Amino acid sequence: MKTKVLMVCLGNICRSPLAEGILKSKLDSRYYQVDSCGTSSYHIGSKPDIRSIDIAKKNNIDITRQRAAQFKKSDFDTYDYIYAMDTSNYQDIIALANNSLQNNKVNQILNELHPNQNLDVPDPYYGGDQGFEEVFKMLDQACENIASKLKKSDQ
Ligand code: 4NP
Numbered sequence: 001m002k003t004k005v006l007m008v009c010l011g012n013i014c015r016s017p018l019a020e021g022i023l024k025s026k027l028d029s030r031y032y033q034v035d036s037c038g039t040s041s042y043h044i045g046s047k048p049d050i051r052s053i054d055i056a057k058k059n060n061i062d063i064t065r066q067r068a069a070q071f072k073k074s075d076f077d078t079y080d081y082i083y084a085m086d087t088s089n090y091q092d093i094i095a096l097a098n099n100s101l102q103n104n105k106v107n108q109i110l111n112e113l114h115p116n117q118n119l120d121v122p123d124p125y126y127g128g129d130q131g132f133e134e135v136f137k138m139l140d141q142a143c144e145n146i147a148s149k150l151k152k153s154d155q
Contacts, residue, residue, distance in 0.1 A: 013049045013068055
């Protein structure tokens with residue numbers, strides 16, 4: 001069975017589509033499944049924001065086939081690891097959890113880079129292109145750590 005990872009932000013059009021694309025690029029799809037979604041219903045069915053598509057493309061990652069979906073309770077059963085982009089997303093996911101097994105699957109993604117600090121991936125939606133560059137860099141570093149951790153634990 002594949003190890004399954006879910007990336008979660010608010011709209012599923014800016015940050016988590018990038019996190020999905022970046023982590024996928026670092027893992028073998030025969031053994032790992034990576035998806036993303038949002039805690040909100042705002043953009044269900046939409047393509048990623050053009051600025052996320054562009055920064056991904058600049059780094060040779062194609063996220064154009066992604067479509068936004070909303071986080072649902074059954075995701076706790078489907079996925080092994082659930083990464084929230086910020087504290088607010090984290091709290092919204094945890095509010096839907098029923099037990100400690102589900103709680104323990106959820107972490108803030110930047111804790112893989114700066115352990116226990118609960119740092120947010122800033123929401124770049126209302127800013128300019130620079131915000132997307134910074135978000136890409138942060139997510140690339142965090143996903144590098146996630147990929148090596150997953151590969152080690154699955155050996
Ligand atoms: P994301 O960014 O959570 O990284 O996809 C946002 C996208 C849209 C909105 C908020 C954040 N919105 O309010 O529509």
